[in-house]
Amino acid sequence: MKKxxxxxxxxxxxxxxxxxWISVTGVWAIAAAVDASEESVWILLMLGWIIASSYxxxxxxxxxxVSIDEEFIYVSQSRKEVQIPLAHIQKVTENFxxxxxxxxxxxxxxxxxxTKIVFVPKFLVFAxxxxxxxxxxxxxxxxxxxxxH
Numbered sequence: 001m002k003k004x005x006x007x008x009x010x011x012x013x014x015x016x017x018x019x020x021w022i023s024v025t026g027v028w029a030i031a032a033a034v035d036a037s038e039e040s041v042w043i044l045l046m047l048g049w050i051i052a053s054s055y056x057x058x059x060x061x062x063x064x065x066v067s068i069d070e071e072f073i074y075v076s077q078s079r080k081e082v083q084i085p086l087a088h089i090q091k092v093t094e095n096f097x098x099x100x101x102x103x104x105x106x107x108x109x110x111x112x113x114x115t116k117i118v119f120v121p122k123f124l125v126f127a128x129x130x131x132x133x134x135x136x137x138x139x140x141x142x143x144x145x146x147x148x149h
Contacts, residue, residue, distance in 0.1 A: 002074060005134050006066040006119040013100055013120055018060045022053045062118040066105075068138065071145060073105065075117050082112045086145040092138050094121075096129055103135060 007013075029049040033042040065076040072083045090108040094101060105117040121132045 002067045002069045004065070004067045005121060005138075006064065007100070007122050009100070009123065010063055010065050010120050014060045014063045018053075018056045021056060025049055025052070062116075064113065064117055064119050066117065066119045068141065070141070073117070073138075075111070075113055077113055080112070084111050084117075086138075086142045089138065089142045092135050092142075094132055094135050101132060103132065103138075105138070 026049055029045045033045045067074040067076075068086075072085055073089070075082045075084060084107065088107045088109055088111070089105050091106040092103065093106070094103045100120045100123075102118055103121050105119075107115045107117070109115070111117075121134050124132060
């Protein structure tokens with residue numbers, strides 16, 4: 001049975017947060033730049049906004065909605081869903097310091113969505129510095145799938 005392992009908040013992290021952050025800080029940066037008396041301050045404000053916005057767009061574009069069953073992971077990006085055999089997962093990693101926590105699945109062969117699948121796992125209270133249980137679950141499912149094939 002297919003079970004979603006990515007957070008329901010993926011839509012917020014992928015679309016809402018970047019849209020709000022970029023537009024609000026953009027208005028603030030432009031207003032501050034117009035009010036700045038020195039040209040160097042204006043350039044620094046705009047450059048900072050452009051760099052931060054570019055990072056946020058890069059971060060958001062990578063996020064996928066991920067589900068799993070006994071044999072496959074299902075990865076969705078926009079309206080496209082790709083089915084990937086669990087045996088194709090080479091490595092499962094997670095970041096411990098970022099917010100939100102991200103899990104990256106590295107594939108041993110390219111899929112239609114690339115060789116790295118990045119997603120935000122379901123939220124856990126006080127989970128910042130400990131491994132998310134879904135990491136162990138994915139690794140176990142991959143080992144089980146490889147041993148049966």
